[in-house]
Amino acid sequence: MTTTVVLPSVPALGGLFARGAGLSLQRRVRSGPTTLPDVEYVVRGVRADASHLTAYQHLLGESASDRLPAGFVHVLAFPVATALMVRSDFPLALVGLVHVANRVTQLRPVLLSDVLDVRASAADLRPHRSGTQVDLVTEVSVDGTLAWRGVSTYLARGVFLAGSVDETSDPFVPPTPTGRWKLAGDTGRRYAAVSGDRNPIHLTALTAKAFGFPRAIAHGMYTASRALADVGAARGDAFDWSVEFVKPVLLPGTVTVRIAHDGDAFAFAGWDARSGKPHLTGSVTPLS
Incomplete structure (x- = not known):
């Protein structure tokens, strides 16, 4: 109970x-x-x-x-x-x-x-x-x-944990971009100020290095929420919003993005243009 x-x-x-x-x-x-x-x-x-x-x-x-x-x-x-x-x-x-x-x-x-x-x-x-x-x-x-x-x-x-694992995923292929986010070095600190999430990995290069990162990294929910904001009012009053976080975004940094219609939904992705590796993928689906 x-x-x-x-x-x-x-x-x-x-x-x-x-x-x-x-x-x-x-x-x-x-x-x-x-x-x-x-x-x-x-x-x-x-x-x-x-x-x-x-x-x-x-x-x-x-x-x-x-x-x-x-x-x-x-x-x-x-x-x-x-x-x-x-x-x-x-x-x-x-x-x-x-x-x-x-x-x-x-x-x-x-x-x-x-x-x-x-x-x-x-x-x-x-x-x-x-x-x-x-x-x-x-x-x-x-x-x-x-x-x-x-x-x-x-x-x-x-x-x-004991048990079987069956996890497969399709390889990421960078799609045609629709824009880029240029994230300043203080992006983690600015999001920490509005979210309260002051995890050291997001704040400075010095505090992030203590946890194995070469520089501070962006909050995952910052990038996901920015994608949602880019979809804008087209998401409607009711919707499903999903995201998978793949590779951290080092700050400062540039994220190449695609946010576009995908059937009845909006698909979004952010990746490193040089390596082709994804930072996040997801979708926003309006509920009728």
């Missing part, structure tokens, strides 16, 4: 990351994962701040509106899911988890004036060829009705 834990407010990411770092040191000597905690976290009465929304819209290129972009809703809900990942009984260490995919279903517009209830749980602990994957599921409701649902998939490299 799932235990529901009601939190008094959305927790601060800084404290959660500090707790996660401490627990990660303990888990280095533990055996592989077994089960997920059968618990969900709930925060009621969440309100978006107008200045916070405006800062996000300016950074990501979203139009000025009282409608919350789906990526901004992710920002509001992310700390509640993170709180689950820093529980002492969560089987994977927060430090080193790689965000490999994200899927969002938005069922109706979420407005600045809406009062939100946020619910988070963990699901589907499963083997991967490089380690173990897990989904963090967040749901945002307005007046008791589900408005937004997000599934963030994380990979713990080198931490293996």
Whole structure:
């Protein structure tokens, strides 16, 4: 039976990351994962701040509106899911988890004036060829009705779970580009300011090198949310938005992109023009 834990407010990411770092040191000597905690976290009465929304819209290129972009809703809900990942009984260490995919279903517009209830749980602990994957599921409701649902998939490299793995994917072939993003060296710090995600790998070359990166890297959700913003109003009021993160974007850097119709959907991809290797691929599908 799932235990529901009601939190008094959305927790601060800084404290959660500090707790996660401490627990990660303990888990280095533990055996592989077994089960997920059968618990969900709930925060009621969440309100978006107008200045916070405006800062996000300016950074990501979203139009000025009282409608919350789906990526901004992710920002509001992310700390509640993170709180689950820093529980002492969560089987994977927060430090080193790689965000490999994200899927969002938005069922109706979420407005600045809406009062939100946020619910988070963990699901589907499963083997991967490089380690173990897990989904963090967040749901945002307005007046008791589900408005937004997000599934963030994380990979713990080198931490293996028993079971078979059947993972194949088609090779990436760079399509005809429709544009380029030129990302400045402070892109990670600017997104950290609006998201609260101040993971050192995104902030400076010095802090990123401590984790094995030659330079700071862009947040995956920054690139995914920028692609969503580029689709713009054509996504409609309700849509599915999915993305897979493949190769980090080093900052400063240039991402070659294609965002175009693909049947009833919009497909997007970002890649390195010199190597031809993808950074991200995904789609936005309006729901009729």
